[in-house]
Every structure is written in C-alpha cells, then in structure tokens.
Amino acid sequence: xSDLRINNITDRSGINGPVIAGVSSVSxxxxxxxxxxxxxxxxxxxxxxxxxxxxxxxxxxxxxxxNLIQISSTGNATDFGDTADAGSHGATSNSTRGVxxxxxxxxxxxxxDYTVISSQGGVNGFGDxxxxxRDGPFGxxxxxxxxxxxxxxxxxxxxxxxxxxxxxxxxxxxxxTGDSNRFGDLTVARRGVGSCSSPTRTVWGGGYIKPSxxxxxxxxxxxxxxxxxVKFGExxxxxxxxxxxxxxTRGIWGGGSIYGPDAxxxxxxxxxxxxxxxxxGNATDFGxxxxxxxxxxxTASNSIRGVWAGNSTPTALNxxxxxxxxxxxxxxxFGDLTIIQYQCAGVSDSHGGLG
Numbered sequence: 001x002s003d004l005r006i007n008n009i010t011d012r013s014g015i016n017g018p019v020i021a022g023v024s025s026v027s028x029x030x031x032x033x034x035x036x037x038x039x040x041x042x043x044x045x046x047x048x049x050x051x052x053x054x055x056x057x058x059x060x061x062x063x064x065x066x067n068l069i070q071i072s073s074t075g076n077a078t079d080f081g082d083t084a085d086a087g088s089h090g091a092t093s094n095s096t097r098g099v100x101x102x103x104x105x106x107x108x109x110x111x112x113d114y115t116v117i118s119s120q121g122g123v124n125g126f127g128d129x130x131x132x133x134r135d136g137p138f139g140x141x142x143x144x145x146x147x148x149x150x151x152x153x154x155x156x157x158x159x160x161x162x163x164x165x166x167x168x169x170x171x172x173x174x175x176x177t178g179d180s181n182r183f184g185d186l187t188v189a190r191r192g193v194g195s196c197s198s199p200t201r202t203v204w205g206g207g208y209i210k211p212s213x214x215x216x217x218x219x220x221x222x223x224x225x226x227x228x229x230v231k232f233g234e235x236x237x238x239x240x241x242x243x244x245x246x247x248x249t250r251g252i253w254g255g256g257s258i259y260g261p262d263a264x265x266x267x268x269x270x271x272x273x274x275x276x277x278x279x280x281g282n283a284t285d286f287g288x289x290x291x292x293x294x295x296x297x298x299t300a301s302n303s304i305r306g307v308w309a310g311n312s313t314p315t316a317l318n319x320x321x322x323x324x325x326x327x328x329x330x331x332x333x334f335g336d337l338t339i340i341q342y343q344c345a346g347v348s349d350s351h352g353g354l355g
C-alpha cells in the first residue's frame with residue numbers, strides 16, 4: 001500500500017491545495033492533532049518585528065507607516081499597514097499583540113491602539129493612557145502585562161510644562177482592552193528612555209531630564225508587582241533617546257544623544273552597552289552601532305538578535321542593523337525600512353520578557 005500525501009495534491013493551476021469540506025473521517029494507525037486557539041494567535045512567537053510611526057524629513061514630517069521584518073533573517077522591511085495617528089509613539093508587546101500609544105502635547109491625545117503581530121497589519125483601539133504625555137511612554141513587559149514608563153509630560157493633568165520628564169509608570173493587561181493603570185514611579189523623572197525586559201523584570205536606562213540635561217540612570221521594577229522602581233546601576237555613557245533590546249538574561253542599549261547646558265548642540269553616540277538583567281550593577285561596553293543614532297526608539301528582538309530601525313544622525317535614514325545579544329561586538333547591516341523614518345516605535349512577539 002502506498003501513502004497518499006495530500007500536501008502534494010494541487011489543482012490544475014498547481015497553486016491551490018485540497019479543500020476538505022463537509023463530514024470527513026480519517027482512518028489511520030497514527031493520530032491527528034488539530035490546531036487550537038484563536039486563529040489570530042496561532043502565529044504567535046514567530047519572530048516578527050513591527051516598527052510604527054515616528055517622523056520623516058518630508059512634509060508633513062510625521063509618519064503613520066508600519067513596517068514588518070522577520071528578525072531571524074536579513075533584508076528590507078515590508079509594509080504592514082498604518083497606525084491611527086502619525087508621529088512619535090511609545091510601545092509594548094507580548095507574543096500576540098503590539099500596543100502603541102500616541103501621547104501628544106498640547107493636543108492631549110492619550111489613545112492606545114494594538115496590532116495582532118501575526119496578522120497582515122493595521123491597528124485596533126485598545127484604550128487610553130492614564131495621563132497626557134509626549135514622546136512615549138516607553139515600555140516592555142512579559143506575556144501578560146505591558147509596562148510603560150517615562151515620557152515628556154503635559155500641563156493639562158500633571159501641573160507640568162510641556163517637555164518636562166515624567167516619572168509615571170503605567171501597566172496594561174494584553175489579553176483585554178482598556179485604559180492603563182498606575183504602577184508606580186521611576187527613580188528619576190525623564191523622557192527619551194530605553195526599556196527592555198526579562199521574564200520577571202522591566203528595566204529602563206538613560207533619558208533626558210529637562211532642563212538639566214541627561215542621565216545614565218538604570219532602574220527596574222518586578223513586572224508582576226506594583227510599586228516604585230529601584231536603582232539598578234548606570235549606563236557607560238549618560239544619554240537619552242537611545243533604544244533597548246533584550247534576551248531573557250541580557251538587556252542592551254544602543255545609540256542616543258545629549259543636548260542642553262552641557263552640550264549646546266546635539267552630541268550623538270554609536271555606543272552599545274549591556275547589563276545582566278537578573279543582577280544589579282553598571283552597564284558594560286558591548287560594541288558600536290554602524291552609525292551614531294539619535295531619536296531612535298524603534299527596536300525589536302527575538303531574544304537572539306536585537307534590531308534597531310530608523311535613524312537621525314541628524315540626517316534621517318531608513319537603515320536597519322542588528323547584533324547577536326549573547327555575544328559582544330559591533331552591529332551588522334540588516335536592510336532598510338520602506339521609508340526614511342526616525343523616532344518610530346518597535347514591537348516583537350518573541351523579546352526577552354516572553355521567556
């Protein structure tokens with residue numbers, strides 16, 4: 001008796017396979033396991049990265065473009081649809097959903113939207129942030145809870161001037177939709193931070209403290225608890241607007257810049273540094289990015305590779321580059337975004353916080 005292999009049966013075009021319809025039975029000495037769960041999540045953990053929003057050098061300057069990459073490969077990004085609002089975003093994600101926030105001052109936009117990472121793109125409504133913000137907040141988390149912290153505050157519900165750093169930490173539950181809730185406060189109020197996670201900790205590094213400039217502070221929380229952040233250590237270089245990636249054991253920050261009283265013009269860095277997430281202590285040099293990166297928040301990770309996308313050097317670029325997280329060394333070219341874009345937000349379905 002020969003085997004009938006249905007994966008080799010096609011229609012006359014040679015493109016479409018068999019369709020099993022109606023009442024069907026299978027006679028076999030083995031067994032069949034059918035897929036389970038919502039069809040939207042069956043591709044979860046596939047190693048996808050999505051970059052969304054940000055700014056472009058051309059009018060109207062803000063972008064709603066979403067780009068998709070497969071992190072384990074290299075090559076150019078592909079179109080993934082559009083976000084509901086253009087401009088600077090913060091983000092967090094689990095193995096199923098990426099959640100973007102559109103904080104804006106003075107327009108008081110506090111909406112969050114989500115995308116199903118295994119889908120063909122686009123966003124749906126999630127809820128609202130608990131406070132008015134700009135340039136963030138930036139986040140990570142684990143597979144059930146997204147953590148958002150640090151941003152530039154707005155005066156309407158915080159008593160702050162636009163652009164001043166915020167210490168607020170909020171959280172969301174990925175499986176539901178709804179508004180974010182207060183978690184606690186960072187050790188230092190700031191904007192332009194980079195955040196990453198292990199399965200138990202969410203960690204922030206660097207940032208701007210307007211008007212007194214920048215910080216090298218690294219602080220962390222236990223993701224499934226509530227409360228204020230605790231000092232972790234310090235980055236190798238004090239700076240803001242860098243972006244972070246992680247595996248379950250190691251957190252990495254790349255790029256960044258300083259400005260203000262200590263640097264009348266922007267000074268930009270190609271620095272990459274890392275910490276071991278299970279311990280506390282100062283960061284260690286990892287290597288260098290291909291170019292100095294400024295206003296870069298678009299990162300994604302599959303826990304093996306960390307990827308940075310978009311750049312302002314200050315010339316805006318569409319470049320993507322990556323590192324192998326478990327090693328040390330300089331980054332390598334990955335490909336290009338579909339447009340020139342910087343200060344976008346990045347999510348992935350297999351980052352270090354997901355185990």
